[in-house]
Amino acid sequence: MAELLTAAQMRAIEEAAITSGEVSGLELMERAGAGVVDAVLETWPDLGGGAPKAVVLCGPGNNGGDGFVIARRLHERGWTVEVWLYGDPARLPPDARTNYERWRELGPVRPYRDEGPGAFWLEPSDYREDTVLFDALFGTGLTRPVEAFNAVGWATQLSEWRLPEEMRRGAYPAVRVVAVDLPSGLCADSGRRLQSDPPPGDVEEIVADLTVTFHARKLGHVLAEGPSFCGRVVVAPIGLEPRRRALGGREQRVTEVTAPAGLDKAASAHKYAHGHALVVSGGFGRTGAARLAARAALRVGAGLVTLAAPGAAQMEIAGQITALMLRRAESGDELAGLLEDPRLTALCLGPGLGLERARDLVPPALEASRGTVLDADALTAFEDAPEELFGMLHEACVLTPHAGEFARLFPDLAERLKQPAVSGPAASRVDVTREAARRAGCVVLLKGPDTVIAAPDGQSALNAGVGPRAAPWLATAGAGDVLGGLVCGLMARGFTAFDAACAGAWLHVEAARAFGPGLIAEDLPEALPQVLRQLGA
Ligand SMILES: NC(=O)C1=CN([C@@H]2O[C@H](COP(=O)(O)OP(=O)(O)OC[C@H]3O[C@@H](n4cnc5c(N)ncnc54)[C@H](OP(=O)(O)O)[C@@H]3O)[C@@H](O)[C@H]2O)[C@@H](O)CC1
Numbered sequence: 001m002a003e004l005l006t007a008a009q010m011r012a013i014e015e016a017a018i019t020s021g022e023v024s025g026l027e028l029m030e031r032a033g034a035g036v037v038d039a040v041l042e043t044w045p046d047l048g049g050g051a052p053k054a055v056v057l058c059g060p061g062n063n064g065g066d067g068f069v070i071a072r073r074l075h076e077r078g079w080t081v082e083v084w085l086y087g088d089p090a091r092l093p094p095d096a097r098t099n100y101e102r103w104r105e106l107g108p109v110r111p112y113r114d115e116g117p118g119a120f121w122l123e124p125s126d127y128r129e130d131t132v133l134f135d136a137l138f139g140t141g142l143t144r145p146v147e148a149f150n151a152v153g154w155a156t157q158l159s160e161w162r163l164p165e166e167m168r169r170g171a172y173p174a175v176r177v178v179a180v181d182l183p184s185g186l187c188a189d190s191g192r193r194l195q196s197d198p199p200p201g202d203v204e205e206i207v208a209d210l211t212v213t214f215h216a217r218k219l220g221h222v223l224a225e226g227p228s229f230c231g232r233v234v235v236a237p238i239g240l241e242p243r244r245r246a247l248g249g250r251e252q253r254v255t256e257v258t259a260p261a262g263l264d265k266a267a268s269a270h271k272y273a274h275g276h277a278l279v280v281s282g283g284f285g286r287t288g289a290a291r292l293a294a295r296a297a298l299r300v301g302a303g304l305v306t307l308a309a310p311g312a313a314q315m316e317i318a319g320q321i322t323a324l325m326l327r328r329a330e331s332g333d334e335l336a337g338l339l340e341d342p343r344l345t346a347l348c349l350g351p352g353l354g355l356e357r358a359r360d361l362v363p364p365a366l367e368a369s370r371g372t373v374l375d376a377d378a379l380t381a382f383e384d385a386p387e388e389l390f391g392m393l394h395e396a397c398v399l400t401p402h403a404g405e406f407a408r409l410f411p412d413l414a415e416r417l418k419q420p421a422v423s424g425p426a427a428s429r430v431d432v433t434r435e436a437a438r439r440a441g442c443v444v445l446l447k448g449p450d451t452v453i454a455a456p457d458g459q460s461a462l463n464a465g466v467g468p469r470a471a472p473w474l475a476t477a478g479a480g481d482v483l484g485g486l487v488c489g490l491m492a493r494g495f496t497a498f499d500a501a502c503a504g505a506w507l508h509v510e511a512a513r514a515f516g517p518g519l520i521a522e523d524l525p526e527a528l529p530q531v532l533r534q535l536g537a
C-alpha cells in the first residue's frame, strides 16, 4: 500500500538519507529538478522537439532551489529560460544557493519584490503557445499564507494566462503551469489553501496543469482542495528508500487504499461459510435505502442477506426482492430476538431507518456485538447525545457519516475544519477522522471524494476517488446506502471493521467508474461483478 506523506515525514526521510551519507541534499535537488523536466516532456511530447520558453518563479527556500535546477536543465536543452526570484539570494539555504550560482553563470535572475501588484506584472511581450510556467515558489516549507501581493499579483496573472482564448482580457496566449512539488499556497498536510483571515479580496490562486512531486505523494495532493489545484500529479522518484522508521508510528501514517485481497470464494464453500448479513429496514414507504444496502451486501459476497422490517413494510419489500430474505422486526425487543441466531455475522442499520426506530433498534443491535455498520439515521438519532452512542459502540463497528452527519456527532471536530486555514499544517480530514475514531472507540469512515478511514488506534487510510480515479457520478441519492451495505457484507464475510471499510470504499468507487456516466445507486451493486472479476475474485 502506498503511503501518503506529511511534510514532516518527507523531511524525516530526506534527513535520514542525507545523515546516513547515502546521498547529499544537492544530489536530491538535482534529481528533483531532473524529475520535473522529465515529467514535463513526458506529459507534453510536443515540447520535446522545438525551443520552448520557460518562466521559472523561484521562492526563498529549497523549492526555489529545484527551480534553478529546472532552469539550468531546460537551458541545456535549448529552451529560452527566464528566471525570477522572490527573496534575497544571500539568504537562500545552501543547496538552493549553489543552484542559484550555477544558474547565474548561464543567465540573469530577475528580482520579484514586494512592491505592490504592479511590480510583479511580468512582461507579456513574447509569451507564446509553448510557454511553460514553473511554480517553484513554495513547497513543503509553506507555513503561512502567501502574502496578498503574491496572490493578487502573480496568481491573478497566471489565472489570466490560463483562461480560454475567448475569455482572455489581454493578448497573452494560454500558458502551461507546472507546480514543483505542490502548487504554492497549498498546505502539504491538509490539501487546504493557507489564507489570511479574513482572506484578502479578489484573490485568485495557482491552478496547475501538472504537479511533479518527489518520492511519494503528500496528503495535500489528494485531500480537500488539493486535487483541484494540482492537475495531473506525477511522482518523480529521487532515489530515496521507503524508510518506514522515519514515518513514525501507526497513528502518524496514512496509507492509500488499494485493490482489496481476499474476495475470492473457495469452490467447495457452503453459503454459510460466507456469513449472513442482516440489514434493518425502515417502515412502509421507506424501505428502498435498506434494499439497496442489502443488495450490495449480497453482491459483495455475503452468503445470505436478510432484511428485517416492521410488519407494515413486509408486503412492500416482498414485492421487490428475490434472493434476499425477509424477517419481521417491529421493535428493539424483536430485533434482539432475531439476533439470538449466532449465524447472523454482521448488521447494517441506518439507511431509511427513521430516527425513532433508530433510537429503539440501535442499542440492541450494538448489544449483540456483531460487525455493525451505522449510517444515516442511526447516526443522526444520537445528535443530541453522541456520548450515549459512543458508550455503546465497540471495535467491530463502523460509522459511515457524510460531512453533515459527522458534524452532528462531532461538532467541535467539524468546526476545526471550518476554521480558516491560516497556518500550516492546517487541520485536515485525516486529523479529525482519527480523533473521531478515538472518541467513538470504533472505525469511522468519513465519506467524500477523499474518503478517510480511521481506527481507534490511529490506523488510517485514504480512498482517493480523485484524479484518475475520480468518480463524480457517485454523488447520487442512495450511493451512501450502497456503501453501508458493502461494508456490512464484507464484515459478514469475516473482514475486520477497518479492512471492510477500506475495501468497501475502494469497491464503491470502482463500481461507479465501471458503470460511468448516468450512474444511479441501483447500478452500483450491478456493476460489482465486473469489478470483482477484474480482481480475480
Ligand atoms: N529537503 C530536501 O532534501 C529536498 C527538498 N526538495 C524541495 O524543497 C522543498 C522544501 O524546501 P523548504 O523546506 O526549504 O521549504 P520551501 O517550500 O522552499 O519554503 C520555505 C521558504 O519559504 C518561506 N516561506 C514560507 N511560507 C512563506 C510565505 N507564506 N510567504 C513568504 N515566505 C514564506 C520560508 O521562510 P521562513 O518561514 O523561514 O521565514 C522559507 O524561506 C520541497 O517542497 C521540494 O521542492 C527537493 O529539492 C528534494 C530534496
Ligand SMILES: [K+]
Pocket: 063, 135, 136, 137, 138, 139, 179, 180, 181, 182, 183, 184
Ligand atoms: K511550488
